[in-house]
Amino acid sequence: MNEIEALLKILAQTVIDGKKDDTVKITNRLLELNYPPKQILDEGLLPGMEVVGVRFRDNIIFVPQVLISARAMKAALSIVEPLLSEAKIEGLGTIVIGTVKGDIHDIGKNIVTMMLRSSGFKVIDLGIDVSVDKFLDAINKENPVIVGMSALLTTTMVYMKIVIDKIKQNALPVKVMIGGAPISKRFADQIGADAYAKNASEAVIIARELIGINK
Amino acid sequence: MSSFIDELNKPGILLCDGAMGTELQKRGMAVGVCPEEYNITNPKFIKEIHKDYYNSGAQIVETNTFGANCLRLKFYGFENRVKEFNNAAALLAREVCPVNGFVAGSIGPLGEMIEPLGEITEQQAYDVFAEQVIALYEAGVDVLFIETMMSLDEAVIAVKAAKENSSLPVSATMTFELGKAGLRTPWGVDTKTAVEILSSLDVDIIGSNCGKGFDEMIEVIKEMKQFTNLPLLAQANAGLPEWLEGISVYNETPEIIAPKTEQLISLGIKLIGGCCGTTPAHIKKMSEIITNFNIR
Ligand code: B12
Numbered sequence: 001m002n003e004i005e006a007l008l009k010i011l012a013q014t015v016i017d018g019k020k021d022d023t024v025k026i027t028n029r030l031l032e033l034n035y036p037p038k039q040i041l042d043e044g045l046l047p048g049m050e051v052v053g054v055r056f057r058d059n060i061i062f063v064p065q066v067l068i069s070a071r072a073m074k075a076a077l078s079i080v081e082p083l084l085s086e087a088k089i090e091g092l093g094t095i096v097i098g099t100v101k102g103d104i105h106d107i108g109k110n111i112v113t114m115m116l117r118s119s120g121f122k123v124i125d126l127g128i129d130v131s132v133d134k135f136l137d138a139i140n141k142e143n144p145v146i147v148g149m150s151a152l153l154t155t156t157m158v159y160m161k162i163v164i165d166k167i168k169q170n171a172l173p174v175k176v177m178i179g180g181a182p183i184s185k186r187f188a189d190q191i192g193a194d195a196y197a198k199n200a201s202e203a204v205i206i207a208r209e210l211i212g213i214n215k
Numbered sequence: 216m217s218s219f220i221d222e223l224n225k226p227g228i229l230l231c232d233g234a235m236g237t238e239l240q241k242r243g244m245a246v247g248v249c250p251e252e253y254n255i256t257n258p259k260f261i262k263e264i265h266k267d268y269y270n271s272g273a274q275i276v277e278t279n280t281f282g283a284n285c286l287r288l289k290f291y292g293f294e295n296r297v298k299e300f301n302n303a304a305a306l307l308a309r310e311v312c313p314v315n316g317f318v319a320g321s322i323g324p325l326g327e328m329i330e331p332l333g334e335i336t337e338q339q340a341y342d343v344f345a346e347q348v349i350a351l352y353e354a355g356v357d358v359l360f361i362e363t364m365m366s367l368d369e370a371v372i373a374v375k376a377a378k379e380n381s382s383l384p385v386s387a388t389m390t391f392e393l394g395k396a397g398l399r400t401p402w403g404v405d406t407k408t409a410v411e412i413l414s415s416l417d418v419d420i421i422g423s424n425c426g427k428g429f430d431e432m433i434e435v436i437k438e439m440k441q442f443t444n445l446p447l448l449a450q451a452n453a454g455l456p457e458w459l460e461g462i463s464v465y466n467e468t469p470e471i472i473a474p475k476t477e478q479l480i481s482l483g484i485k486l487i488g489g490c491c492g493t494t495p496a497h498i499k500k501m502s503e504i505i506t507n508f509n510i511r
Contacts, residue, residue: 059394062403063365067332102247104290104326129247129290154456154463155237159246182456 004035008044011076015048016055018068020075027076037083041118045080046201049073049115053199063107070111077114084120091120093211096138097148098126100159105152108180108200112148115200116207121146132163139172145211148203149193151180161191168192175210179203219317219357219384222274223419223446227509228480231319231450231488232268232276233498237465239264239279241494249291251283254303261304266311267495272502273488274316277360278304281323284347286335290326298350305354319360319386320351322373329368337372344376352381362424362450363490364389365400367412374416386420386448386486387413391435392427398435406438414443422448425490427455428467429475436482446485451475453492465492469500476504 007030014022023045030040052069055061095116099109106128117123124142126134139147147167151157160178167174175194188196195210197203222229239250242260253261265276283301285294293300301320308318325343329335335343351359359377364370370387377385389409391398398406406423413421421443423435432451439447454467467475472493479487487505489497 059396059399062399063401064332064403067328131247155240156246158463 004030004033007033008040011040011044012048012051015045015069015072015076016051018065018072020068020072023072023076024079027079031079031083037080041077041080041084045073045076046115046118049111050201053111053201066111067107070107070114073114074110077118081117084118091122092208092213093145094122094124094142095146095148095207096124096126096135096142096144097150098130098135098138099128099150099152100156100163101129101131102159103151103153103156104128105150105180108152109148109150112150112179112197112200112203115204116148119204119208121207132159132166135163136166136170136172139167139174144174146175146177146207148207149176149178151178151183154182157182157187158191160193164192177203177206177210220419222317223384223485228484228505229275229486230273230498230502230505231448231486232265232273233489233493233495234453234491235264235277235279235321236281237491238494249282249288249293251280251288251300251304252291252293254279254300254307255296258303258307261307262311265308268498269311269313269316271495271499272505273498275319275358275486275488276308276312276316277319277321278308278351278356279321280304280347280351281321281362282326283350284322284325284343286343287323287326297346298353301347301350302354305351305356309355317357318355319358320348320356320383322347322351322359322361322377323363324365324369329366329372337368340369340372341376344373345380348377348380352383356383358384358386358419360448361385361387365404366402367400367404367409370409371412371416374413374418378417384419386422387416387418388422388424388448388450390425391423391431393431393434398431398438406435407442410439410442414445419446420448420486421445422450422484422486424448424450425452428452429454429472429479433475433478433482436479436484440483447483448486448488449479449484450488450490451493452490453494453497456492467492469494469496472497473500473504476501477508480504480508 011026177195178193185196195206197206361373429451453465456463
């Protein structure tokens with residue numbers, strides 16, 4: 001195994017372990033070695049985050065560890081991202097994302113945001129408790145190709161329909177992608193969303209599909 | 216009127232109320248409204264719910280203050296109204312409380328994470344809980360129900376704030392989910408650790424609330440019972456909500472929970488009630504079961 005391969009492996013592990021300082025250090029080291037930022041992402045950071053997702057699902061780790069890993073990932077992204085746009089890698093278009101009104105859960109949405117950004121989308125994150133008006137304003141202003149909505153409560157997931165109805169009423173040319181633990185494909189179909197993704201890596205695949213890129 | 220502690224020491228099962236949050240929604244509260252603001256803007260509405268629970272046989276009702284701490288209220292721009300909301304809520308419950316009834320002050324999670332996961336320091340967390348504790352205490356609640364705790368650190372801080380800023384009995388309940396690692400809170404705390412740490416703080420009641428329904432609650436109580444002799448409180452959700460053509464419906468009806476209530480009682484709990492999705496009808500069913508049991 002050469003040095004780069006070894007470093008990428010360690011990089012993934014630092015994300016899994018949530019060792020932010022090391023994640024940053026190794027990301028910088030790889031950049032010094034002139035390894036392309038896109039590949040640092042795809043071969044180190046994202047595989048690490050993938051493992052975190054699986055371990056969370058399997059109850060090997062819990063919310064605190066997910067947060068700590070997300071933080072390490074975020075720190076590395078803040079270094080890698082500007083370089084990606086410098087290198088003009090894949091301008092896939094803009095996505096507006098937010099957690100719907102009445103809901104303050106943002107851990108999952110933040111991970112989805114990070115993954116979308118790292119795959120080449122420009123993501124405008126409206127934060128939590130986002131009202132239909134806020135979504136509409138952002139759509140009008142930013143001209144996104146996709147709107148992403150997150151909800152973790154059965155009481156707030158219904159709010160997604162309000163936003164979708166408004167988008168349709170105004171005939172806005174934007175696709176809607178939704179997610180969050182209580183959301184299902186069936187629910188997405190029922191309320192007229194264009195797509196549902198059950199986790200962050202699927203969100204990336206589906207977002208690409210929505211804009212006509214398969215794989 | 217006997218004190219709450221006297222009541223706790225008597226034999227027999229004590230019945231708490233069912234859900235407030237989902238009941239408010241069912242009765243028409245819109246999405247995105249601050250539920251605790253209703254204590255001021257819709258006092259009648261809140262009193263109705265309390266009254267319905269007392270009339271269904273509940274001896275203890277919980278104040279509508281689950282999210283009435285300044286961090287959660289800040290979300291609605293009400294961070295300066297902690298005292299007002301908690302005072303009002305306690306008085307509303309008291310107004311409809313029968314002579315042999317009790318009012319429990321509900322204290323939920325902060326809504327933000329404590330360092331190093333979040334930005335809140337332990338001292339800030341303590342101060343936030345203390346402010347709510349004092350407001351409930353001043354307004355004359357009989358007991359404090361610290362509930363839906365997922366992080367043990369946060370639960371410990373809440374219990375300390377409750378004990379050090381009031382002379383009230385304190386209950387602490389956490390939310391568990393059954394996964395591949397057994398029963399854990401979303402923060403990863405198991406029942407044994409929860410019981411050991413919380414009992415070391417001299418809480419008066421320990422237990423579990425919320426979660427995925429009565430079946431998992433039975434498992435939680437089985438485990439907790441092995442680790443403590445403290446009075447146990449179980450407040451399960453009426454199953455999980457399902458989205459059914461426009462409304463969310465909880466799948467465990469009063470009939471479904473009846474045998475499960477009996478099972479919880481036979482496991483040796485002292486207090487029972489309901490969390491999300493339970494209604495006055497659920498409490499009425501429990502009341503019938505308890506009446507039979509207490510006579511036996
Ligand atoms: C952490 C947490 C909190 C934290 C939130 C902190 C934060 N900044 O987000 C706090 C403590 C504040 C909180 C508060 C509440 N919570 Co909470 N919370 C959770 C918990 C434990 C974990 C959620 C989480 O972050 N998961 C980890 C992430 C990575 O997963 P995820 O969110 O599902 O996201 C993934 C996918 O869903 C998807 N995805 C997510 N969003 C999107 C968006 C798009 C566009 C796409 C494509 C995909 C996608 O990709 C993500 C990454 O793979 C869950 C229980 C659980 N185990 O899930 C309860 C839970 C969601 N909470 C619940 C409840 C009831 C509440 C409260 C009402 C009361 C309470 N118990 O305290 C309040 C609500 C406040 C409000 N108005 O929103 C219930 C919801 C029940 C229901 N179905 O309605 C749950 C299920 C717990 C339970 N069993 O009772 N909560």
